[in-house]
Amino acid sequence: MKGKTTFIEDIKVFGKARALTLSAMLAAMSVVIGIVCKNFLTYIYYRITFENLPVIFAGILFGPFVGAVVGVCADAVSCLASSNPSINPVISLGALLVGFTSGLVSHHISFKSETARLVASVAMAHLIGQVIVKSIGKMLWYGMPWWGAFIGLGISAFVGTLEFFAIRLLLDNPGIKKELDKFI
Numbered sequence: 001m002k003g004k005t006t007f008i009e010d011i012k013v014f015g016k017a018r019a020l021t022l023s024a025m026l027a028a029m030s031v032v033i034g035i036v037c038k039n040f041l042t043y044i045y046y047r048i049t050f051e052n053l054p055v056i057f058a059g060i061l062f063g064p065f066v067g068a069v070v071g072v073c074a075d076a077v078s079c080l081a082s083s084n085p086s087i088n089p090v091i092s093l094g095a096l097l098v099g100f101t102s103g104l105v106s107h108h109i110s111f112k113s114e115t116a117r118l119v120a121s122v123a124m125a126h127l128i129g130q131v132i133v134k135s136i137g138k139m140l141w142y143g144m145p146w147w148g149a150f151i152g153l154g155i156s157a158f159v160g161t162l163e164f165f166a167i168r169l170l171l172d173n174p175g176i177k178k179e180l181d182k183f184i
Contacts, residue, residue, distance in 0.1 A: 004109075004110060005063060005107045005108070007065075007108075009063070010062070010063030010065050010066070010103070010107060011065055013062045013063060013066050014065070014066070018182060019062055019066065022058075022061070023058050023062065023066050023069070023070050024073075026054035026055070026057060026074075027054065027055075027070045027074040027077070028074075028077075029054040030051045030052070030054040030055055030070070030078070031074050031077045031081060033050050033051045033053070033054070034049060034051035034078040034082075035081060035082060037049035037050070037051060038082055046155055047155075048158075049159065050159060050162070050166075051078070052098050052125065052129070052130060052159070053163045053166060053167070054070070055070050055074060055095065055098050055099045056099070056102040056121065056122055056125050056163060056167065057167055057170070058099055058102075058103075059071075059098075059099045059100065059101070059103030059104075059106060059121070059125065060118070060167065063103040063106075063107045064099070064100040064101070064102075064104040065100070067098075067099025067101075068096045068099045068100040069099070071096045071097070071098050071100070071129070072092055072095055072096045072099075074095065075087070075095035075096075079092075088137050088141050089137075090133060090134070090136055090140060090141070091137040091138075091141075093133055093137075094129045094130060094132075094133035094137060095134075097125075097128050097133055098125045098129030099125070101121075101124050101125040101128045101129055102121045102122065102125035103121075105120050105121040105124050106118070114171075115168070118164060118168060119164060122163055122164045122167065123160060125160075126156040126160040127153075127156070130156045131153050134152070135148065135152050138152075
């Protein structure tokens with residue numbers, strides 16, 4: 001995981017073909033995970049899903065701007081590929097904020113340890129993008145009751161914990177670490 005960067009360095013990532021290729025693959029993974037979870041793990045307004053995992057990973061690897069783009073692309077393609085082809089702009093904003101927040105926390109806030117940086121990145125991405133913004137979108141468009149945000153918070157705490165461990169394992173793997181050094 002790369003340390004602190006500047007916003008200029010974050011924007012320059014868009015010019016790297018390897019980073020764009022990996023970002024596209026992460027967006028595609030998010031779409032596939034989202035479609036599977038929409039079909040099998042959705043209960044009324046709530047879905048146990050790991051579709052944010054690749055978006056958060058993109059933000060952590062490449063910064064807030066690439067994370068945001070991966071989130072929006074994944075959300076748009078997921079909506080168009082599902083049985084509900086209408087894109088909800090508030091939900092899309094939530095997906096954007098998941099990627100942006102994970103990259104912003106990971107690249108622009110100082111931490112004493114890499115574990116603390118990763119925990120904060122995943123937690124803040126879920127809290128801001130998933131729990132707050134996406135819950136507002138569900139309340140406005142789909143009629144979710146206000147207290148449903150607390151159920152979403154519980155689901156995000158569970159899923160975010162599993163995503164933290166998955167990302168930690170990926171970043172600690174020597175083979176993956178060696179390949180990621182070529183991207184970053």
